[in-house]
Amino acid sequence: MGRLFGRGKGNQDPSEEHVEEKQSYNDSDFQKRDLYKKGQNYMSNDKMLDAIRSFELAIRIDPLYVDAWVKKGYAHFHLGEYTVAIGAYDKALEIDVNNAEAWNLKGLAYYKLKNYEKAIDCCEKAVDINPNDGMSWYNKACYTTLSGRVDDGLEALKRSIEIDIANARKAVKDRDFETARAEEGFRRIVEVVVLESIRQGYDYVGKIVWVTGVDKVEVEEAITRLSMKGLLTRREKRNITGMEEHLEITKEIADKVGVTKRVGLFGGKQVSAPMQQLKDISEVLGRAKEAIERGDLEITKEAFDDLISPSKHGSAMIEQFFDDHRDLRLAQIRLRDKGQEYLNANKANLIDMISKIDMKVRNGPVSKPAKD
Numbered sequence: 001m002g003r004l005f006g007r008g009k010g011n012q013d014p015s016e017e018h019v020e021e022k023q024s025y026n027d028s029d030f031q032k033r034d035l036y037k038k039g040q041n042y043m044s045n046d047k048m049l050d051a052i053r054s055f056e057l058a059i060r061i062d063p064l065y066v067d068a069w070v071k072k073g074y075a076h077f078h079l080g081e082y083t084v085a086i087g088a089y090d091k092a093l094e095i096d097v098n099n100a101e102a103w104n105l106k107g108l109a110y111y112k113l114k115n116y117e118k119a120i121d122c123c124e125k126a127v128d129i130n131p132n133d134g135m136s137w138y139n140k141a142c143y144t145t146l147s148g149r150v151d152d153g154l155e156a157l158k159r160s161i162e163i164d165i166a167n168a169r170k171a172v173k174d175r176d177f178e179t180a181r182a183e184e185g186f187r188r189i190v191e192v193v194v195l196e197s198i199r200q201g202y203d204y205v206g207k208i209v210w211v212t213g214v215d216k217v218e219v220e221e222a223i224t225r226l227s228m229k230g231l232l233t234r235r236e237k238r239n240i241t242g243m244e245e246h247l248e249i250t251k252e253i254a255d256k257v258g259v260t261k262r263v264g265l266f267g268g269k270q271v272s273a274p275m276q277q278l279k280d281i282s283e284v285l286g287r288a289k290e291a292i293e294r295g296d297l298e299i300t301k302e303a304f305d306d307l308i309s310p311s312k313h314g315s316a317m318i319e320q321f322f323d324d325h326r327d328l329r330l331a332q333i334r335l336r337d338k339g340q341e342y343l344n345a346n347k348a349n350l351i352d353m354i355s356k357i358d359m360k361v362r363n364g365p366v367s368k369p370a371k372d
Contacts, residue, residue: 032061036068043075051075066092070102073109082109100129104136107143116147132309134163142176153177154185161192163310168193173213187222190214194222198232203247223247277316278361284313285358292350297340300350304332324357 039054055072059065073088089106092099107122123140126133137160145153157177160167171177171186172193180186197208205223209216226232233248288303306312307328317325331350334342343350 028061032058032065032068035061036065036071039068039071039075043071043078048075048079064095066096066099066102069095070099070105073102074105077105077109077112080112082112085109098129100126100133100136103129104133104139107136107139111139111143111146116143119143120147132163134160134167134310137163138167138170141171142174145177145180148179150180150183151185154180154183154189157189158185161189165192165196165315168196169212172218187225190218191222191226194219195226195231198247204244205247277313278320281307281313281316282358282361285354285361289351289354289358292343292347292354295340295344295347297335297343300343301332301335304328304335308332321357321360324353324360327353328357 035054035058039051039058042048042051042054052072052075055068055075058068059072062068069088069092073085073092076082076085076088086106086109089102089109092102093106096102103122103126107119107126110116110119110122120140120143123136123143126136127140130136137156141153141155141157141160143153144156157167157171161171168189172190177186193212193214194208197211200211202208202211205216205219208214208219212219223232223234227234231250233250234245235248236245284303284306288300288307291299291303307317308314308325314325317328331353334346
């Protein structure tokens with residue numbers, strides 16, 4: 001017989017049970033995320049043991065919490081507990097085998113254990129998952145060079161530099177590439193660093209040495225080779241102490257890659273757009289517009305990828321058209337999430353956005369001020 005007042009649990013309204021389950025899930029989800037954030041804060045304050053405890057509590061709530069497993073591994077890594085870190089990364093990869101970050105960090109732990117072959121294998125899996133991850137390519141270059149395969153290491157390093165030019169500057173100071181320094185391929189990377197420094201407005205030998213940390217002799221040798229190749233010219237320029245040699249990228253190269261000049265009393269920067277790349281961007285925008293008009297989802301996404309990806313035109317878009325790059329990225333996310341439905345419903349808006357960007361590109365920011 002049922003109770004006179006209230007209902008027994010067995011007679012509870014199913015809708016109420018669903019509400020309770022949902023509330024319980026929301027509470028657990030909040031708790032695990034809160035613990036995860038606390039763990040991140042502990043890590044930023046170099047409190048690794050506290051961070052590990054927070055991540056473990058989050059994992060106790062949700063054993064499938066991949067991010068917590070990855071961060072727990074990284075905290076152990078910072079404590080020098082490399083095998084424990086690898087165990088945590090393996091847990092993350094059991095849940096999500098396509099987690100590129102976990103593969104890359106696992107490779108870093110093997111690197112610390114001087115197991116370069118396993119480190120290389122991890123990096124190869126990371127770049128298979130995300131070919132535009134410059135850091136994984138860079139790490140692969142380090143490990144491959146250390147394993148004695150210098151040519152393969154330089155190939156991986158070049159790929160990482162194509163994605164992020166900052167990796168060139170990092171490489172010329174990295175002791176992992178000590179055995180590669182005599183190679184022609186590595187000397188070309190030093191040339192890239194010198195050329196990029198001049199492009200950024202550091203047009204004296206002393207400035208290049210100071211900015212890059214490269215040995216002065218290596219810088220001067222690279223300048224000589226670049227001059228012989230016709231990529232830069234030496235000029236005399238008057239300063240407070242007298243005449244001093246400064247360096248300029250030749251006009252043909254400057255038009256292709258753009259150049260930054262330091263102007264004014266406080267060394268402000270003026271950035272000129274790379275002319276050839278602006279033409280290439282305009283062509284991609286035209287392809288995107290045609291694809292949108294046809295309702296071709298795949299070609300539209302490919303064109304947007306070309307404009308967003310750092311390995312293509314993403315870096316130039318960020319430097320020259322930052323707000324437009326953000327709008328393209330948001331549109332790409334929606335195209336991936338909602339697919340053809342979003343494209344069909346937003347054709348006019350997307351075409352308008354592309355047309356406005358193309359107008360800016362065609363007019364071109366011939367030069368614009370930029371913050372240091």
